Amino acid sequence: MKIVIVGAGEVGSHLSETLSLDDHDVTVIERDPERAQTIHEQLDVRVINENGSSARTLRRAGVEKCDFFLAMTSRDETNLVSSSLAKALGARTTFARVHDATFRDNSEINHQRHFGIDHLVNPEALAAVELAKRIRNPGRVAVEDFGRGKIEVQSIEIQEGARIVGIPLLEMKLPGDLRIGLIQRGETSTVANAHSVLQVGDIVTLFGHPDSLFEAKPLFDPDSQLSKKIGITLLSGSEISISLVRLLSNSRFKIRVIEKDLKLCRSLAESLPNATFVHGEGTSLRVLEEEEIGSADFFIACSKDDEDNIMTCLQAHKLGAQHTMLAINRADYIEVLDKLSFSLGLELAVSPRIATANEVLRYIGKKSFIELEEGDKCSTCIIELDIGPKSKVSGKRIREVKWPSGCVIVGQESNFIPRMPTGDDVLQAGDSIIAIIGKDKLKELLKLTK
Amino acid sequence: MNFGLVSRLLSVVLIIISLAFTLCLCVSIFLDEDANQTLTTAAFAVSLATSLLSAGILYWIGRKAPQRFYRREALSVIGLGWILSSLIGSIPFLIITPHIGISGAIFESVSGITTTGASVLSNLEQLPYSILFWRSLSQWIGGMGVVVFFVAILGFLGAGAKLLYANEASGSTFDFEESRVQSAILRLIYVYLGLSACCTIGYRFAGMSWFDAVCHMFTTVATGGFSTRTESIAAFDSASVEIIGIVFMILGAISFPIILAALNGRFRRISTNTEFKAFGLILLASSTIVSLDIAIEAPGDDIVDTVRASIFQTVSILTTTGFATEDFARWPSLPQAILVVLMIIGGCSGSTAGGIKINRLVVALRLCVMNIERSFRSRVVRQIRINNRTLSDAATQEIGMYLILTGAIFLLSVQVASVFGIGTDMGTNLSAVQACLFNIGPGFAGVGPTETYDSFHSGTKLFLSLLMILGRLELYAVLALFAPSMWKRLD
Numbered sequence: 001m002k003i004v005i006v007g008a009g010e011v012g013s014h015l016s017e018t019l020s021l022d023d024h025d026v027t028v029i030e031r032d033p034e035r036a037q038t039i040h041e042q043l044d045v046r047v048i049n050e051n052g053s054s055a056r057t058l059r060r061a062g063v064e065k066c067d068f069f070l071a072m073t074s075r076d077e078t079n080l081v082s083s084s085l086a087k088a089l090g091a092r093t094t095f096a097r098v099h100d101a102t103f104r105d106n107s108e109i110n111h112q113r114h115f116g117i118d119h120l121v122n123p124e125a126l127a128a129v130e131l132a133k134r135i136r137n138p139g140r141v142a143v144e145d146f147g148r149g150k151i152e153v154q155s156i157e158i159q160e161g162a163r164i165v166g167i168p169l170l171e172m173k174l175p176g177d178l179r180i181g182l183i184q185r186g187e188t189s190t191v192a193n194a195h196s197v198l199q200v201g202d203i204v205t206l207f208g209h210p211d212s213l214f215e216a217k218p219l220f221d222p223d224s225q226l227s228k229k230i231g232i233t234l235l236s237g238s239e240i241s242i243s244l245v246r247l248l249s250n251s252r253f254k255i256r257v258i259e260k261d262l263k264l265c266r267s268l269a270e271s272l273p274n275a276t277f278v279h280g281e282g283t284s285l286r287v288l289e290e291e292e293i294g295s296a297d298f299f300i301a302c303s304k305d306d307e308d309n310i311m312t313c314l315q316a317h318k319l320g321a322q323h324t325m326l327a328i329n330r331a332d333y334i335e336v337l338d339k340l341s342f343s344l345g346l347e348l349a350v351s352p353r354i355a356t357a358n359e360v361l362r363y364i365g366k367k368s369f370i371e372l373e374e375g376d377k378c379s380t381c382i383i384e385l386d387i388g389p390k391s392k393v394s395g396k397r398i399r400e401v402k403w404p405s406g407c408v409i410v411g412q413e414s415n416f417i418p419r420m421p422t423g424d425d426v427l428q429a430g431d432s433i434i435a436i437i438g439k440d441k442l443k444e445l446l447k448l449t450k
Numbered sequence: 451m452n453f454g455l456v457s458r459l460l461s462v463v464l465i466i467i468s469l470a471f472t473l474c475l476c477v478s479i480f481l482d483e484d485a486n487q488t489l490t491t492a493a494f495a496v497s498l499a500t501s502l503l504s505a506g507i508l509y510w511i512g513r514k515a516p517q518r519f520y521r522r523e524a525l526s527v528i529g530l531g532w533i534l535s536s537l538i539g540s541i542p543f544l545i546i547t548p549h550i551g552i553s554g555a556i557f558e559s560v561s562g563i564t565t566t567g568a569s570v571l572s573n574l575e576q577l578p579y580s581i582l583f584w585r586s587l588s589q590w591i592g593g594m595g596v597v598v599f600f601v602a603i604l605g606f607l608g609a610g611a612k613l614l615y616a617n618e619a620s621g622s623t624f625d626f627e628e629s630r631v632q633s634a635i636l637r638l639i640y641v642y643l644g645l646s647a648c649c650t651i652g653y654r655f656a657g658m659s660w661f662d663a664v665c666h667m668f669t670t671v672a673t674g675g676f677s678t679r680t681e682s683i684a685a686f687d688s689a690s691v692e693i694i695g696i697v698f699m700i701l702g703a704i705s706f707p708i709i710l711a712a713l714n715g716r717f718r719r720i721s722t723n724t725e726f727k728a729f730g731l732i733l734l735a736s737s738t739i740v741s742l743d744i745a746i747e748a749p750g751d752d753i754v755d756t757v758r759a760s761i762f763q764t765v766s767i768l769t770t771t772g773f774a775t776e777d778f779a780r781w782p783s784l785p786q787a788i789l790v791v792l793m794i795i796g797g798c799s800g801s802t803a804g805g806i807k808i809n810r811l812v813v814a815l816r817l818c819v820m821n822i823e824r825s826f827r828s829r830v831v832r833q834i835r836i837n838n839r840t841l842s843d844a845a846t847q848e849i850g851m852y853l854i855l856t857g858a859i860f861l862l863s864v865q866v867a868s869v870f871g872i873g874t875d876m877g878t879n880l881s882a883v884q885a886c887l888f889n890i891g892p893g894f895a896g897v898g899p900t901e902t903y904d905s906f907h908s909g910t911k912l913f914l915s916l917l918m919i920l921g922r923l924e925l926y927a928v929l930a931l932f933a934p935s936m937w938k939r940l941d
Contacts, residue, residue: 002629020608021608025628025629025630026629027629033842040612040623040624041609041612041613042609043608043609044608044609044611044612044630044631044632045609045629046626046627046628046629046630046631047624049624
């Protein structure tokens with residue numbers, strides 16, 4: 001694969017390293033001579049020491065023949081301009097790293113379509129998704145998410161006394177747009193259909209918005225508590241914090257943010273009314289004690305300073321916070337933190353760089369579809385695939401399409417907005433859908449959507 | 451220092467040498483006269499066995515090495531690799547031409563592999579074909595670089611391949627248009643192979659036998675300068691041979707990435723290449739002056755012959771090849787003075803030529819001009835640009851330091867070479883050091899094109915051998931081997 005990356009900062013260099021080690025042809029465009037030199041010496045990539053938003057440079061880097069164009073500088077405008085130019089010059093798929101939420105707001109204009117960018121990625125938001133997943137599902141290890149955290153997948157075992165036992169799915173009333181994908185009974189698992197009936201002991205795989213999933217839990221497991229509030233304390237009002245506060249907007253989360261910049265506190269308090277802002281130096285023990293960090297369920301350090309994050313997490317753990325997590329910017333630290341996480345009491349270290357790399361790597365596969373999760377024993381898989389321009393299904397309602405037997409459409413991303421589809425939704429070329437399907441029927445589905 | 455990996459890579463260097471020995475073995479079996487055949491076949495069989503055995507041992511030592519590869523490892527692989535292959539390469543000379551002694555054999559082998567072309571052997575016509583073939587082949591391998599040959603194949607080297615290429619082939623990897631350094635290097639190897647094929651065919655049609663054509667091709671595209679004849683190219687006395695020689699010596703001294711760009715039709719890259727233009731200018735100016743001066747000083751000679759000889763000799767010296775059609779040691783003083791300067795300049799970076807390289811010369815000149823201007827206009831800000839790229843302060847400083855270091859080594863070497871210099875005059879020593887350090891081969895006075903290096907003391911020969919490797923690897927890879935901190939553990 002030919003890949004062009006603009007910007008050799010933390011995100012860009014981590015991506016170039018991962019991709020070049022995976023035997024892709026990588027060209028990096030970096031304006032700073034020193035950074036260009038460093039990456040030139042360390043990685044087997046071609047480096048062009050020029051401005052990434054100039055069309056001439058892009059042409060020199062060969063974007064017209066590249067499969068993936070990744071604009072990963074820390075400046076939104078540079079990324080938008082360069083990936084827009086690259087698309088115009090003929091790059092097949094473009095990614096732009098964008099921090100500012102205004103570029104995601106498609107109510108006035110569809111930014112992605114306007115700039116010709118296929119995917120907008122926000123490292124900080126992706127890291128926040130990772131953190132939010134763990135906060136919502138403490139103790140659970142594997143929770144998958146699609147559509148940047150808008151659709152989550154969870155497996156729940158049906159407990160004694162659950163109200164939904166014995167009713168066909170057709171008549172079941174689930175909150176939100178929740179979908180039941182797979183039903184695992186004993187060793188075998190089947191794709192759910194309208195006439196499936198659930199039994200106690202079944203493990204069902206649910207798809208839906210994280211909040212609907214949470215609300216639906218008591219239906220499957222009567223003992224789970226709905227009412228319990230979860231106290232979360234965040235260190236610093238960084239972009240990760242802001243994204244996290246937005247993701248955890250449900251009223252059961254009580255969020256406090258400790259930020260040392262008073263001005264920032266004020267402006268954030270204005271834009272994020274459901275969180276409490278505390279003005280203070282989060283690294284000081286006194287502030288932490290005054291704020292009674294010891295009683296917090298979660299302490300999450302997401303300031304821009306890695307060392308501060310590590311130390312305050314250790315403090316919070318010592319003070320008695322139940323779960324401590326942190327964001328790490330330098331990828332070099334991740335490995336040692338993973339090793340020491342148990343003895344330091346750190347539950348999770350999330351790196352925006354690695355989260356971005358993983359998000360991008362999802363797309364840079366050899367297949368035309370992406371396998372999100374693979375059941376080891378079962379013969380079904382969950383895949384995300386794009387609907388091609390000449391596909392038979394485009395322009396039809398989901399219920400009108402003759403899907404292969406045992407196929408369930410559990411998610412749809414149309415116009416770059418992920419949601420749970422209903423039978424009446426119309427599929428269009430360029431949409432991507434998430435489907436559960438038996439592995440033997442996969443070819444049929446691919447043929448249908450191609 | 452990751453000794454294991456260095457050892458394993460050295461074993462790959464030896465595998466390349468073994469392949470070359472296998473070719474020589476074939477030549478000895480099929481071409482050598484019956485009288486010599488037993489000796490030459492045995493000689494190459496022994497060399498091949500030694501080389502393979504050493505390769506095996508080195509591989510075994512490094513079999514479990516982790517694949518960490520940094521500058522230290524790159525420099526030591528190159529430095530040690532060249533010394534090792536020179537030593538192994540001297541075995542055939544030791545057995546087949548025992549009269550030159552151990553130091554002579556090492557000198558001849560180093561001179562081959564560093565593409566210098568200085569020789570201690572006379573009466574080449576009486577030597578077996580196989581040893582002549584090895585002399586030439588060693589230059590062809592050394593031209594591209596022993597390490598460069600395998601860098602393109604070993605996938606695990608990754609970015610290490612850049613370090614190895616940059617340190618051995620004196621070219622910058624920054625200008626590569628491929629995103630994988632290894633595929634870029636592979637393309638350069640294709641250029642080299644292509645040039646070689648064209649050159650062989652050219653020589654053959656110019657009237658050489660196939661054997662002579664192949665041997666001279668090896669030493670022409672590598673800008674080495676060994677010949678199968680004692681009189682060098684003069685023995686063929688053919689204008690077409692000389693023209694083919696001139697063309698391919700020039701091609702061998704042009705930066706290979708530039709040749710590649712030309713083949714791909716990107717002529718803009720060539721027109722913006724300062725080094726290429728400077729090379730052309732130097733070549734044109736010097737050959738004109740040399741021809742004019744000789745024509746004026748010897749008015750009786752045929753003017754066409756004079757021009758032909760002048761151009762051939764100028765090209766041969768500037769590209770650091772060292773072929774001779776004329777005893778330039780007997781030329782008038784102005785052409786000689788020009789040749790002395792050309793010997794130091796050498797070819798373009800990223801080519802097979804030696805010398806200080808033209809890009810360094812250009813940068814040094816611009817630095818000088820800039821500093822002179824600064825002496826009376828201290829506020830002026832100028833950037834040093836070459837090949838359409840601005841050099842950083844560190845890069846210009848590095849070039850300045852390199853030139854100073856080369857000068858210092860040159861001066862110091864003249865002293866060392868004179869230690870055993872009983873019977874050799876000052877001019878000979880000076881010229882020998884220059885011809886070896888800049889990888890030319892023949893020099894002036896006692897080491898002129900019709901003379902050999904046989905008369906030197908064996909200590910001097912070994913020292914000159916070291917100088918040749920120093921010059922070929924552009925100092926650092928060899929000098930680093932003598933730096934104690936290179937080998938110490940960083941505690």
